Amino acid sequence: MKKLLYTFLAVSIIFATCKKEDDSSSPNGGTNNTSGSILGKWNLTQYNVTSSEGYYTNYPNGKVTTWDTTFSITPPDSDFEIESITWEFFNNGTMEEMMMDFGGGNDTDYYTWTKNGNILVLDTDWVLTINTLTANNLNWTSDQGEDTSLYNPSTGQHSGGDTVYFDRFIGTASWNRISGLSPNTSNARIKQNNIKESPFSSRFINRRKR
Numbered sequence: 617m618k619k620l621l622y623t624f625l626a627v628s629i630i631f632a633t634c635k636k637e638d639d640s641s642s643p644n645g646g647t648n649n650t651s652g653s654i655l656g657k658w659n660l661t662q663y664n665v666t667s668s669e670g671y672y673t674n675y676p677n678g679k680v681t682t683w684d685t686t687f688s689i690t691p692p693d694s695d696f697e698i699e700s701i702t703w704e705f706f707n708n709g710t711m712e713e714m715m716m717d718f719g720g721g722n723d724t725d726y727y728t729w730t731k732n733g734n735i736l737v738l739d740t741d742w743v744l745t746i747n748t749l750t751a752n753n754l755n756w757t758s759d760q761g762e763d764t765s766l767y768n769p770s771t772g773q774h775s776g777g778d779t780v781y782f783d784r785f786i787g788t789a790s791w792n793r794i795s796g797l798s799p800n801t802s803n804a805r806i807k808q809n810n811i812k813e814s815p816f817s818s819r820f821i822n823r824r825k826r
Contacts, residue, residue, distance in 0.1 A: 649747075649749070650747070651749065654705050654729075654749060654754065655707055656705060656793055657704040657793070657795040658754055658793055658794065659791060660702070661790050661792055663787060663789045664687075664689075665686065665785060668684035669682060669683050669784070670683065671781045672779075672780040699718050700715075701714070701715050701716070709728055709729060711726070713727065744757065747788075752793045753790070753793070754789075755790045756789055758786065759787075760784075760785075763783050763784065764782045765780070766778065766781075
């Protein structure tokens with residue numbers, strides 16, 4: 617989850633890119649606050665998270681919340697040891713996420729992406745709802761719903777038990793564009809069967825619990 621600022625491409629290229637994506641995502645040719653082009657490099661400016669977990673005494677009734685928190689991350693953020701996070705969308709359907717830590721360390725992951733209207737899907741299973749997408753601003757919300765599992769206290773495993781545990785997080789991210797259309801440079805860096813970590817929102821939550 618970010619490094620050098622790039623110069624914006626010529627206005628004609630940006631307009632052509634926006635028009636191409638608008639044609640595919642807005643069949644009526646209308647203009648709204650999610651009709652911009654997502655191609656290019658974006659810098660995270662703020663991430664707001666609401667997270668909770670707990671269990672059910674008699675699923676789906678008797679919900680007991682044992683932990684919940686609401687917090688914001690505004691890179692550079694020393695509390696989370698995050699200097700910056702960038703997402704770069706390429707026109708070949710791939711995206712590079714780079715998270716830069718204080719001290720120069722970085723964590724880079726790669727995703728495939730598709731966009732249909734205001735729905736952005738990463739790797740087919742991470743669904744984001746775009747609230748705003750303009751020439752310079754991107755804002756999305758991630759809410760994957762409640763995740764449940766059975767817990768067996770005798771083994772400490774989330775299987776084979778009779779108690780239903782849940783966890784849920786909702787994240788809203790705001791980004792600023794720092795460069796325009798990117799070339800197809802990411803394919804060579806994407807490895808087959810690359811095992812990715814959880815989305816960076818989960819990583820932040822894990823850091824919060826430490």
